[in-house]
Amino acid sequence: MRENNPRRGNYNRNDRRSDFRRDRQQSAPVPAEEEDECRLEGRNALTEALKAGRTIDKVFIADGDTDKGLQRLAAQAKEAGAVVVPVDRRKLDMMSTTRAHQGIIAQAAAHEYATVDDILQVAADRGQAPLIVICDELSDPHNLGAIMRTAECAGAHGVIIPKRRSVGLTATVAKASAGAVEYMKVARVTNIASTIRELKEKGVWVFGTAAEGSVPMYQADLTGSTAIVIGNEGDGISRLVRDLCDVMVNIPMSGQISSLNASAAASILLYEAVRQRLG
Secondary structure (H helix, E strand, O other), X not given: OOOOOOOOOOOXXXXXXXXXXXXXXXXXXXXXXXXXXXXEEOHHHHHHHHHOOOOEEEEEEEOXXXXXXXXXXXXXXXHOOOEEEEEOHHHHHHHOOOOOOOOEEEEEOOOOOEOHHHHHHHHHHHOOOOEEEEEOOOOOXXXXXXXXXXXXXXXXXXXXXXOOOOOOOOHHHHXXXXXXXXXXXXXXXXXXXXXXXXXHHOOOEEEEEOOOOOEEHHHOOOOOOEEEEEOEOOOEOOHHHHHHOOEEEEOOOOOOOOOOOHHHHHHHHHHHHHHHHHO
């Protein structure tokens, strides 16, 4: 029951900091060999992947290249849902392992994406109130993989990520998820803010986390339709997304360090939702 929750939008107006501040230790670079199975170099590789219906996350194309065939291929990938990123040809040379990239390198997804409606349908099929994790521009693949793993173990119904300024379902994410990528539905959306508005229209309450969140997480009602927002590793939840959250909660901190890793914070909130739902 949510009768004790104040009205939407009252929690986040003065929150300036996020629990998810910059992690103290940056992740090590991802070895190129870990991503080889998802990297497509050259025009033929991308053309055949598109023909086969393979999901493409990003396409890196040589900036300033006027080759019409190359531009047409990039446009086809974009139409199929990929993010097209113009980069200096020297960067393509650095990314390439074949040394034959032909001005274009694509990053295929390690697994197909779902839709937000697919996630809501999973909850409906189980006869449960939706429990969703929204990742607001996470950049560390290990964090996203760990969140997917915890979400699957906790019985959450799906994870939502943005197309841009976010890690996608790379091979590293799949490995970090310890197999959860095969079971956890992940929706990749164009605009997180618009998606949150749509979820709220469907009765989902959106919970963000900030150091000055007005409600301790143990007092937040996570038993109904719930989406938990996890902020970026450096800057936390963006201002626009904060303003759309119904409730800003805080995670009690008793130590000297004032922030948690994004995936650790997600785990705490997800299992508080599990505790409440078990009642």
